[in-house]
Amino acid sequence: MAVPGTRYQRVMLKFSGQALQGEKQFGIDPATVDYVAGQVAGVVEMGVQVGVVIGGGNIWRGEPASTRGMDRATADYMGMLATVINALAVQSNVEKRNIPTRVQSAITMTEVAEPYIRRRAIRHLEKGRVVIFAAGTGNPYFSTDTAAALRALEIGAEVLLMAKNRVDGVYEADPATTPHARKYHRLSYMEFIESGLQVMDSTAVTMCMEHKLPIIVFGLQPSSNLRRIIEGEQIGTLIS
Numbered sequence: 001m002a003v004p005g006t007r008y009q010r011v012m013l014k015f016s017g018q019a020l021q022g023e024k025q026f027g028i029d030p031a032t033v034d035y036v037a038g039q040v041a042g043v044v045e046m047g048v049q050v051g052v053v054i055g056g057g058n059i060w061r062g063e064p065a066s067t068r069g070m071d072r073a074t075a076d077y078m079g080m081l082a083t084v085i086n087a088l089a090v091q092s093n094v095e096k097r098n099i100p101t102r103v104q105s106a107i108t109m110t111e112v113a114e115p116y117i118r119r120r121a122i123r124h125l126e127k128g129r130v131v132i133f134a135a136g137t138g139n140p141y142f143s144t145d146t147a148a149a150l151r152a153l154e155i156g157a158e159v160l161l162m163a164k165n166r167v168d169g170v171y172e173a174d175p176a177t178t179p180h181a182r183k184y185h186r187l188s189y190m191e192f193i194e195s196g197l198q199v200m201d202s203t204a205v206t207m208c209m210e211h212k213l214p215i216i217v218f219g220l221q222p223s224s225n226l227r228r229i230i231e232g233e234q235i236g237t238l239i240s
Contacts, residue, residue: 010125015220037090038097055144056144073140084107102121103131149207157213160214162199185237
């Protein structure tokens with residue numbers, strides 16, 4: 001049952017790695033990480049249980065590296081390690097706001113993160129702790145979008161919230177290069193897949209479709225967007 005005044009009790013937030021680089025070309029922008037952490041903290045303060053998955057594209061992208069000759073599995077494992085760096089950065093900033101946080105990694109690294117254990121993750125959420133799921137699924141060839149869908153289903157999240165940098169929903173074409181591209185306010189899973197839209201991985205969408213998990217794609221700006229979604233307002237694009 002949802003917290004009074006909110007639509008959801010438990011959500012999964014997915015941030016791309018690029019969302020942490022701000023206006024930089026690569027890496028982590030401290031002010032942007034602080035902004036993202038503030039978004040996470042704001043949801044927790046509403047009484048909602050929050051899981052988080054963060055990509056690693058601001059540090060390393062496995063697929064482009066593999067096209068330049070690197071073994072694909074190795075390149076993907078390097079990308080998983082990049083997501084751990086991002087997870088620790090967000091954890092530090094969320095905890096500055098006195099909100100307990102746990103990082104769970106699909107690749108064992110006990111000095112910096114717990115191993116991913118589903119029941120433990122759910123227990124953390126029930127205790128009001130933010131759980132940041134790092135290292136993707138722990139397997140090469142799977143995107144962090146797919147990891148977010150998988151973890152959302154495993155923890156029983158009611159919605160997958162895909163936070164995007166510099167775009168506020170799903171468009172028929174890239175609005176950066178096609179200024180008059182039409183924005184979709186609602187799509188079925190099959191409409192998204194058949195249209196070949198690139199805003200998120202089709203494997204993740206298929207997984208959500210099979211288990212009827214709604215997806216909301218929205219922009220990180222303005223800062224009120226996430227709160228308004230949690231309260232039930234139509235923001236961004238709903239895929240269901």
